[in-house]
Amino acid sequence: MVRGFGQRVLSPQQAREVKILRRSVLQHFQHLPDPRMERTQHHSLAAIVTITILAVLAGADGFVAIERYGRAKQSWLETFLELPHGIPSHDTFGRVIGALDPQGLEASFLAWVSGVTEKLGVELIHIDGKTARGSYDREGNLKALHSVSAWSSEHGLVLAQQRVDSTSNEITAVPLLLKLLNLKGAVVTLDAMGTQTAIATQIKQAEGDYVLALKGNQGTLNRAVETWFEQAESSGWVGISYDYDQTIESAHHRIETRQVWTVPVSQLPLLPRQAQWTGLTTVVMVRSIRQLWNKTTTDVRFYISSLPSNAVRHAQVIRSHWSVENSLHWVLDVTFNEDASRIRQGDAAQNLGLIRRLSVSLLKREPSKLSLKMKRYTAAMDDNFMLKILAASAVDEA
Numbered sequence: 381m382v383r384g385f386g387q388r389v390l391s392p393q394q395a396r397e398v399k400i401l402r403r404s405v406l407q408h409f410q411h412l413p414d415p416r417m418e419r420t421q422h423h424s425l426a427a428i429v430t431i432t433i434l435a436v437l438a439g440a441d442g443f444v445a446i447e448r449y450g451r452a453k454q455s456w457l458e459t460f461l462e463l464p465h466g467i468p469s470h471d472t473f474g475r476v477i478g479a480l481d482p483q484g485l486e487a488s489f490l491a492w493v494s495g496v497t498e499k500l501g502v503e504l505i506h507i508d509g510k511t512a513r514g515s516y517d518r519e520g521n522l523k524a525l526h527s528v529s530a531w532s533s534e535h536g537l538v539l540a541q542q543r544v545d546s547t548s549n550e551i552t553a554v555p556l557l558l559k560l561l562n563l564k565g566a567v568v569t570l571d572a573m574g575t576q577t578a579i580a581t582q583i584k585q586a587e588g589d590y591v592l593a594l595k596g597n598q599g600t601l602n603r604a605v606e607t608w609f610e611q612a613e614s615s616g617w618v619g620i621s622y623d624y625d626q627t628i629e630s631a632h633h634r635i636e637t638r639q640v641w642t643v644p645v646s647q648l649p650l651l652p653r654q655a656q657w658t659g660l661t662t663v664v665m666v667r668s669i670r671q672l673w674n675k676t677t678t679d680v681r682f683y684i685s686s687l688p689s690n691a692v693r694h695a696q697v698i699r700s701h702w703s704v705e706n707s708l709h710w711v712l713d714v715t716f717n718e719d720a721s722r723i724r725q726g727d728a729a730q731n732l733g734l735i736r737r738l739s740v741s742l743l744k745r746e747p748s749k750l751s752l753k754m755k756r757y758t759a760a761m762d763d764n765f766m767l768k769i770l771a772a773s774a775v776d777e778a
Contacts, residue, residue, distance in 0.1 A: 397459065397763075398460055401460055401767075404773050405774075406770065408488045408489070408491045409430065410429075411426075412480065412488060413481060415481065422468075427463060428477070430461060431457065431467070431473075436716075437759050437769060438759045443471075443473040443477070447468065447470040447473060449760070454466065456763050475725070477728050478725040478726030478727055478731070482727050489540075489541075489734055490540060492773070496745075497532070497535075497537070502532050502534065502535070502539070504532065504566065505531070505532060505539060505566050505569070506533060506700065506704040507531075507557065507558075507569065507704075508570075508704045509573070510529065511526045527553075528542045529541050529557075529708065530561055533701075533703040535744075536745065537744070537745075538737040538738070538740060539561055543730050549573070551574070554579055558579070564588060566588045567590070567687065568583050569697060570592050570593065571593045571701075572592075572593045572594060572597050572598065574592065575592040575593060575594060575598050577653065577658070580657050580659065589685070589686045590659070591683055591684075593681065594681075601652050601653070605651070608648050609641070621644060622643045623642045623690055624639070624640065624641055625639075625691035625694075635671040637669040638666065638667070638668050638699075639667045639669075640664065641665045642691045642694050643662065657684060660684055660685075661689070662687060663684055663685070664684070666682075667679070668680075668681075707744075711740055712737070712740065715753050718736060745772045746768060755769070
């Protein structure tokens with residue numbers, strides 16, 4: 381990434397910047413395998429990837445915008461990047477990012493995440509899927525890219541990403557994603573698509589715990605749990621050992637009451653295929669009552685869990701799961717315009733998707749109170765703020 385420093389004299393400001401850049405997340409992306417033939421390598425791969433990451437952080441949503449960022453910042457970029465042929469064209473950015481091996485880019489991303497999580501620790505891992513709707517190509521019979529992400533609500537970090545094969549679904553992608561993660565001591569939450577006996581076993585074998593949603597895809601088990609809770613409520617919970625928690629929140633002309641019941645599975649009759657659910661300890665019912673000015677709605681959800689029966693703990697874990705929608709997927713669509721992106725050359729959609737998720741993590745780690753949109757805007761104008769974002773990503777003294 382960085383010039384041969386022994387060959388030139390740096391100002392104190394440039395030396396400070398280079399130190400930040402060397403320690404930042406960028407260090408993990410400097411040795412990716414180059415997919416190009418040697419004779420076509422007019423621009424270094426390290427420079428292309430570095431400019432792409434910086435440009436996305438600064439608000440670029442496509443390759444034309446990445447090129448524009450590079451040209452606007454060329455004088456600054458040349459203080460730490462080798463750019464003998466100037467800034468690559470948007471076609472070059474698109475062609476190279478589309479040709480990069482996604483697994484190599486993922487490995488670089490995971491190397492940084494591993495350093496951060498080793499330092500901070502991760503207690504909650506939320507797994508959910510998202511479709512980049514604009515990435516389809518009707519004429520080329522290319523389906524929209526669907527990927528599954530692992531999200532740490534505690535630290536605002538994307539922990540890993542796994543593409544869902546176009547001929548399959550999330551059930552096959554989740555086990556591959558779990559293999560990329562250190563699950564020891566963590567609680568993994570998944571929606572109903574991931575509620576599979578094999579996935580529960582994989583999590584427990586990796587020394588983690590799970591809280592899994594029940595819906596139609598586990599119809600027999602879901603009906604058995606739902607029926608049991610209905611009977612328990614109608615009998616006034618007589619003779620049943622359970623735990624209960626209730627919270628009431630009022631905001632935006634809405635009052636929401638959340639009630640959580642947790643019951644040791646030993647209190648229930650034998651559930652369908654119970655022995656196949658490794659570590660199954662608790663069943664959970666969550667009732668959400670939302671009172672608006674003109675109507676009241678009630679939503680009831682059921683879960684199975686390997687955690688002990690503790691309503692407060694389960695309420696916190698389940699509530700945190702929804703942050704993957706609000707703090708990641710919504711941000712990707714609204715702040716990064718991912719749903720509108722028509723990028724689909726080679727593996728460009730997948731690779732740029734990973735860089736967007738990296739950017740969300742980096743922006744959230746920067747400690748100022750600015751919104752993510754304003755952080756991107758400020759980073760585009762102020763190189764010192766960009767350095768501040770990168771400084772927050774440093775995890776060692778390299």
